[in-house]
Amino acid sequence: MKYITEYRDTELAKKIIKDIKAEVQSDKSYRLMEFCGGHTHVISRYGLEGVLPENVRMIHGPGCPVCVMPIGRIDSAIELALEHGATVCTYADCMRVPASGGLSMMKAKAQGGDIRMVYSASDCLEIARANPDKNVVFFAIGFETTTPATAVVLKQAKAEGLKNFFVFCNHVLTPAAMNHILQNDEKVHIDGFVGPAHVSTIIGSEPYETFARDHHKPVVIAGFEPLDMLQSILMLIRQINKGEAKVENEFIRAVKPEGNTKALKMVHEVFALRDSFEWRGLGSVPNSALKLSDAYSEFDAEKRFGLKYRRVPDNKACECGAILRGEKHPSDCRAFGTVCTPENPIGSCMVSSEGACAAYFNYGRHKRA
Structure with a gap:
């Protein structure tokens, strides 16, 4: 299949691995952070960490x-x-995802809450249209990848004059993190970044220039196949060896420097920047998330229902x-694979299909044991 089969070619993989080993300098340490959860799963699924030299370490980011x-x-x-019957x-x-008091959305649903799983934001809009007597809220999450889809349904709701559709906006921004x-x-010392794939199809490669220019950290945007990852690691190693720091795009088949300008224009119309937003593990990060713009504030669930954010510490284990x-x-976590499993998670990293703990559990725990 085009863009898949050729990026899983065994002989090409062997050649790139050979090139990586030839380029790596024994007196250097290469600490490379892949920011994308999809990349973490590629690394674990295909056993890429096991074929890299010992002084090349992949660090899993948020x-x-x-x-x-x-x-x-x-x-x-x-x-x-x-409490609000939405x-x-x-x-x-x-x-x-575990919440306070032993709850999760799934358990709250079992207690009588009307909480529904959907495949897309437009599914939520359909529910609002079909139930005009109910307040319907879309719990919108995701990086820049999913933000345009939320913007589309908000524009549709506004055009239709829907009064019972709201968005609880939790969209976050990659460069800020x-x-x-x-x-x-x-x-955590980082020598270079493997830039995210899906995010970069929206925002392009230009937003990463600040990391090369201001922090002297090389960035290579990578696709999701094993050869994408290996080639990107090789490109980062070559930059580090030369003392360079620039943004390179390995994922040229999908990412442009300017990104998706149509999607970005729509996002800028519908959303505004939050002053600060709390990330699990990172704390409050300035200018790292979006909220609904004034023009769409009538659909803001936080304003409509008077939601007050309360910081809650993570489980100590x-x-x-x-x-x-x-x-x-x-x-490194004592709970990993014992009391914390995908069937019984105590943390969010074991829940999501993009979580690092889920990747390690599904693809690598037996090898490490």
Whole structure:
């Protein structure tokens, strides 16, 4: 299949691995952070860490939108359903994220809350149209990848004059989180970034220039296939060896420097920048998330239902925060694979299909044991 088969070619993989080993200098340490949760799963699924030289280490960043959502935001979604009687719609990954009081959206649903899994934001809009007597709230999460889809349904709701459709906006921004990590680099030294794929199809490669220019950190935007990852790692190693720091685009088949200008224009119309937003593991990060713009404030669930954010500490047994910051690997957590499993998660990193703990559990735990 085009763009898949040729990026899983065994002989090409062997050649790139050989080139990586030839380029790596024994007296150097290469600490590369892949920001995207999809990349973390590619690395684990195809065993890429096992073929890299020992001094090339992949550090897993906060690139899973479900994982970085703090408990307080999940609590607010449950509050909408249980206390305000709203119909809350969200993606399936969010349903099992542990919240306060032993709850999750799934458990709140079992208690009588009208919380529904949807495949897309437009599904939620359909529910609002079909139930004009109910307040319907879309629990919108995701990086820049999913933000345009939320913008589309908001524009549709406004055009139709819907009065019972609302959005609880939790869209977060990738470059702000990357910058925050570099500003707090005491515990995690990073030599280069594997830039996210889907996010970059929207925002392009230009927003990463600041990391090369101001922080002297190379960035290589990578696709999702194993050869994409290996080639991107090779490109980063070559930059580090030369003392260079620039933005390179390995994922040229999908990413343009300017990104998707039509999608970006729509996002800028519908959303505005939040002054600050709490990320699980990172704390409050300035200018790192979106809210509805004044022109769309009538659809803002936080304003309509008077939601007040309450910060809630993570479970003391959970190392999700340190894992999301890149300070620890999933297998460093004492709860990993024992009391914390995909069937019984105590942290969000074990829940999501993009979570680092889920990747390690599904693809790598037996090898490490």
